[in-house]
Every structure is written in structure tokens, then in C-alpha cells.
Amino acid sequence: MFYQLPPVGNPINLSSAGSDDMLLQLTDSRYQPHYYASGTAALAAAIIAAIKLKNVGRPEVILPAYGCPDLISAAVFAGAQPVLVDLEADCPWMNLAQLAEKTSEQTVAIIGVNLFGISERLSQLRILAERVGAVLIEDSAQAFPGSSGVCVWQGDLVILSFGRGKPVSLLGGGAVLCNKEKASYSELTRLMPEGEMRARSNMLAPVQFWLKAKLYNGMINPRLYWLPQSLPFLHLGETRYHPLSEIASMDKERLSRLATNIKAYQSNTVGVQNKLREILAQCDLDKYGITDLPHLCKIPEQQRLLRYPLLVRRDARDELYEKLSRIGLGVSRMYPAILPEIDGLEMLKQQCNFSEAKSFAERLLTLPTHAQVKQRDIDHIGMIISG
Ligand SMILES: Cc1ncc(COP(=O)(O)O)c(C=O)c1O
Known part of the structure; x- marks a missing residue:
């Protein structure tokens, strides 16, 4: 009973060497990052840019019917109607026939999700997106390239999350990567909303983050994980819908540790x-x-x-x-x-x-x-x- 492996659980590295530009050096230099307070905020920012780019009356975004409810939070916050698509039989991928049927002039973005790290078939999604002038958003919150570089991103915009239980975890933070090789790049970069700077409520933020990360690292130890698991108010492993209330920027504590944590993950x-x-x-x-x-x-x-x-x-x-x-x-x-x-x-x-x-x-x-x-x-x- 006291030995419980967490389902996911890469520890947080607290050292802050390296700059955030290393995200590019360590991953993919074709992309320009914009940082936000969470993956959900990053996705909302990407959808807002897609809405502004196409400028239609009733914007719609297409996404899979099975997945993380945060995708809906982002679409609703951005002001787009989520249009759901079934999966292919026995697969984590969207059904292409239904996707084609549901794509219309109102579609501003198609969101392909790399579920559990399995890449969506982005090249096929791209054909459908380009047919209606929609942005191809690759939600890679659950997929991050290892040192081999496999997991080659293809979206016009790629979403990353650094939240709890993600490949590179800092208990918060996210990014939109803009593809410099796409014709829409400069427009999308210009249209991406700035994250609001949260007023620093106190000088204790660095200490609070440090304590939280230490506690998290301790609790994901298989000899201790039974403890948070037995605390119902933590809602571990539960799927809940949380509406998004703001697009905030990623804080300094997390940004300064991003490069070290990417390196640790890739090693x-x-x-x-x-x-x-x-x-x-x-x-x-x-x-x-x-x-x-x-x-x-x-x-x-x-x-x-x-x-x-x-x-x-x-x-x-x-x-x-x-x-x-x-x-x-x-x-x-x-x-x-x-x-x-x-x-x-x-x-x-x-x-x-x-x-x-x-x-x-x-x-x-x-x-x-x-x-x-x-x-x-x-x-x-x-x-x-x-x-
Ligand atoms: C596929 C996917 N997209 C977006 C998100 C939202 O990320 P965050 O928790 O950082 O807001 C999640 C979170 O689990 C996710 O799984």
C-alpha cells in the first residue's frame, strides 16, 4: 500500500542556469516562442490570433471529442465555438472524414493533439486547414522532443505546457511556438496577445515556488505518493473543467529554470x-x-x-x-x-x-x-x- 508509482512524475530541477532562448537551441530553431502562465492560456492566445487572422462572423475551432477539457476553456475564453470530431477506430487520432465534413469557412483553426506523446497526423490535418485558410495548431502539451529530436513539430503554432505531470514540468507555465517558415508567421506573431504581467503580491514568490517544487519532488517519490493520493481535496487524477479567466505571462521563477529542466528531461x-x-x-x-x-x-x-x-x-x-x-x-x-x-x-x-x-x-x-x-x-x- 505504501509503494505507489505516480502515473507521471518527472521531478523539477531547481537550478536556474541558462536563458529561455535555450528552448530554441534545445528543441527546434524554426519556432519563435511566446511565454504564458499555462498551456491553457497559451492555447487561448493562439486561438485569439487565429480568429483575428481570419476575421469571420462566428469563428469555430475544430478539436477531438476525447481529450483534455482545458482545450474547451481556451476556445471559450478566445470567443470561438468548439466543434468536436470523433476519433478513428482504436486510435488517438481524429477521424479525417468527419474532420473534412466539419471544416467550413467559419473554421479559424484545427487543433491536432499529440496525445500521450503520440504525434497527430499533422500533414493530413494541414491539407484540410489550408483548404479553408485555417491555422493549424499543434497541441503538444503532452509531447516534448527527447535528445534525439524525434517528435518533429509541424503546426503553424505549437502549444507547450510546463504544468504538473507534463514532460517538462515546472508546476505551471506554457508557450506558443510560431513557425517562422510559414507565410502566416509575421501576421500571427503580431496578433498574438501579450500575457498580462501578474502584480507580484509579495517578495516571497521565489521562496514559495522553491517550497512548492521541493514538496512536489518529495511527493512523487513512490514511497510517499500514497500521501497526496489519499488527500481528496488535491483532486489528483480527476478530470475537471476550469474556465480560463485571464491570459497571464509566465513568471520569472519558472522562466529562469526552463532551460535546465528541458536539459534534465532530454538527458x-x-x-x-x-x-x-x-x-x-x-x-x-x-x-x-x-x-x-x-x-x-x-x-x-x-x-x-x-x-x-x-x-x-x-x-x-x-x-x-x-x-x-x-x-x-x-x-x-x-x-x-x-x-x-x-x-x-x-x-x-x-x-x-x-x-x-x-x-x-x-x-x-x-x-x-x-x-x-x-x-x-x-x-x-x-x-x-x-x-
Ligand atoms: C493536450 C493538453 N492541452 C492543453 C493543456 C493545458 O495545459 P495547462 O495545464 O498547462 O493549462 C493540457 C493539460 O493537461 C493538455 O493535456
Whole structure:
């Protein structure tokens, strides 16, 4: 009971060497970053720029029907109608036929999400976006390139999050990366709203951030993670809709530590996820009706995954989840339902026809890929899956 792996959990590095320009050196120099207080604020800023660029009466943004409710918060704050698209069968990708049907002159942006680190098919989304003059937004909050550089961003605008449980985590912060190679680059950069500077309420901000980060690093230790997990007011792992109230800029505490944390993330290897891949290849996946999604989506071995996603037969998913979580193996069922069924998102109720996204939500199980996962945990996962 006292050994509990967190489902995600890269520790925060508190050293502040290096400048924020290193984001470019360490990732992709084709992009110009704009920093915001969260990934949600960054996405809202990107949608606002897309709305201004196209300037239509009733702007719409297209996004998948299964995913993080923060996408809706960003669209609503920006003043765009979210238009949901079903997933392809047994895949984390949007259904291209439905996407084509729902794309119209009102579409200002198509948002492709790199869910768990699995890249969306951006080149196909681009064809549809260009047909109607919409901006292609690549939401890469859950995907960040490792040292190999695999996870090549393709969006006109790329969204990053440095929030809790993200690949590079600083417990807050986000960015929009503008693609310098696209014709829309200078217009979009000009139209991107500035983040409001939050008034520094006190001189204690550096100490507060330091304490928060130390506490977080302690709590994601597998010997201590049971503690925050047993505190219901922390709402760990719950999916909730939080409306966005402002677009603020990223604070100095986080900005000054970004480069160090990117370096720390990139110095980790893809060892755990490749060991999971190997063990799954040796297991009898039929017992629980398991689909190995990274394998199915042909994700290259060097591409970093935030979580290792599986689809499990509907009537077996919860049983497998209970067995793995009883011995603290860091499994998660992620978002419990499609977006129109999440509390607070009744505004999406009139949109329907998302049977594949629904089936995905009911069958998903993720395994942890972070550096605290040991060979012993991977062997346990293999033993339980093989029954
Ligand atoms: C795909 C995706 N986009 C955007 C966000 C919002 O990021 P943040 O939590 O930094 O606001 C999240 C958060 O989990 C996410 O998963």
C-alpha cells in the first residue's frame, strides 16, 4: 500500500542556469516562442490570433471529442465555438472524414493533439486547414522532443505546457511556438496577445515556488505518493473543467529554470517505454483484449511518450486497472468520458456522433514511462497482463 508509482512524475530541477532562448537551441530553431502562465492560456492566445487572422462572423475551432477539457476553456475564453470530431477506430487520432465534413469557412483553426506523446497526423490535418485558410495548431502539451529530436513539430503554432505531470514540468507555465517558415508567421506573431504581467503580491514568490517544487519532488517519490493520493481535496487524477479567466505571462521563477529542466528531461533515456514495449511483445495480449497503441501507431522507438497507452477490452479494463493499481504500478484510466459528458461542459451536449471516442475513453489504460519506474515494476506489469 505504501509503494505507489505516480502515473507521471518527472521531478523539477531547481537550478536556474541558462536563458529561455535555450528552448530554441534545445528543441527546434524554426519556432519563435511566446511565454504564458499555462498551456491553457497559451492555447487561448493562439486561438485569439487565429480568429483575428481570419476575421469571420462566428469563428469555430475544430478539436477531438476525447481529450483534455482545458482545450474547451481556451476556445471559450478566445470567443470561438468548439466543434468536436470523433476519433478513428482504436486510435488517438481524429477521424479525417468527419474532420473534412466539419471544416467550413467559419473554421479559424484545427487543433491536432499529440496525445500521450503520440504525434497527430499533422500533414493530413494541414491539407484540410489550408483548404479553408485555417491555422493549424499543434497541441503538444503532452509531447516534448527527447535528445534525439524525434517528435518533429509541424503546426503553424505549437502549444507547450510546463504544468504538473507534463514532460517538462515546472508546476505551471506554457508557450506558443510560431513557425517562422510559414507565410502566416509575421501576421500571427503580431496578433498574438501579450500575457498580462501578474502584480507580484509579495517578495516571497521565489521562496514559495522553491517550497512548492521541493514538496512536489518529495511527493512523487513512490514511497510517499500514497500521501497526496489519499488527500481528496488535491483532486489528483480527476478530470475537471476550469474556465480560463485571464491570459497571464509566465513568471520569472519558472522562466529562469526552463532551460535546465528541458536539459534534465532530454538527458533521460527512453529506456522505460522501450522495456514496456518489449514486455508487451512477449505477453499474451488476448487475455484482456489489449491493443498496444504506440505499436499500432508505429511510434519510432526514440520518440518520447509521456504515458504508455493501451486499449483494453471494455469488460476487462477496470479489472486490469484494479490489479495493477493494487500493487502501486502507476496505471491510470485518464479522461473518464468524451468532452460533452464531462461536468461543466453541457454547452457541448448538442454535438453527438462520437462512438469511437466514447469507446476509446471506456477502454483506455496508461502505464507510467518516467524514470522512477524500475525493472521490477515492468516485470510485475508483464506478469499481471499475462495472467
Ligand atoms: C493536450 C493538453 N492541452 C492543453 C493543456 C493545458 O495545459 P495547462 O495545464 O498547462 O493549462 C493540457 C493539460 O493537461 C493538455 O493535456
